[in-house]
Amino acid sequence: MKLQQAKRHQVKLRLGLSGASGFGKSYSALLLAFGITNDWSKIAIIDTENRSASLYSHLGDYNVLLLDAPYSPERYIEAIKTCENASVEVIIIDSITHEWQGSGGCLQIHEQLGGRFQDWAKLTPRHTAFVDAILNSKCHVITTTRRKVDYSIDTAQNGRAKVVKHGTKEITREGFEYELTVNFELINDKHLVKASKDRTGLFMDKPEFVINASTGKKLMAWCNEGISIQQISKEIENCPTIDMLKHIYAKYSSVQTEIKPLIVKRKGELEPLENQIIDKKEIVESSKKENDGINS
Secondary structure (H helix, E strand, C coil): CCCCCCCHHHCCCEEEEEECCCCCHHHHHHHHHHHHHCCHHHEEEEECCCCHHHHHHHHCCCEEEECCCCCCHHHHHHHHHHHHHCCCCEEEEECCHHHHHCCCCHHHHHHHHCCCHHHHHHHHHHHHHHHHHHHCCCCEEEEEEEEEEEEEEEECCCCCEEEEEEEEEECCCCCHHHHCCEEEEECCCCCEEEEEEECCCCCCCCCCEECCHHHHHHHHHHHHCCCCHHHHHHHHHCCCCHHHHHHHHHHCHHHHHHHHHHHHHHHHHHHHHHHHHHHHHHHHHHHHHHHHHHHC
């Protein structure tokens, strides 16, 4: 156990997009993902929305994982791990609403268990494991969530009950929004968004806007703030061994695309030197063995 200085470039983005059906959640998520990675092949979308992800295949060669019912937390976790094992950089989960309210999702599982309050003790750890899979992923993760109009029944001054409209509410377990780096709410079918939660300070209390690739680039610039490619380049140039080079590559995970050519170049320079060292060691050891044989 030891303290270490926090470095923002080690952060992986956890982004949310919520809105009503037809407001452009999938499309906006794909543009956001491309801005983050600048490589369509490094994007994977977990599609629970009746194969809607393939509607935007004209944008680029991104990867699609079709997830059908039952939408249990465990099946979502398996899908996330499948994407991670494919070495993608951005995972889009479109959408997480099914894990909560879909066929085989948490609410249906709770009902099958008996629908009692105490039954949540069995289900909550399963949902928590799903949230943890998102938060602990080695990839940037973008989630989409459906929204519905939220109502309550209040008592008027005359004592009668009245229905009060409170705007819209995300269809997932309450509190998920607070786990995110930024949560964007799509407010109409023109794809306009506003930030309902923003740890970066880039979008909060700003006018509504349309998400595009530059939004993802802004977020990556925020991640990389405090560390420059020039500084990392010098570190790579001065690296004395291939093992240390691997450590540098792993350390700066958020800028691996940018530094990979520098890593490959330095590795090519170090390999002949390390081979020479190995050859010299073998010659010394061989000579030592011969001398030991003569002396004996």
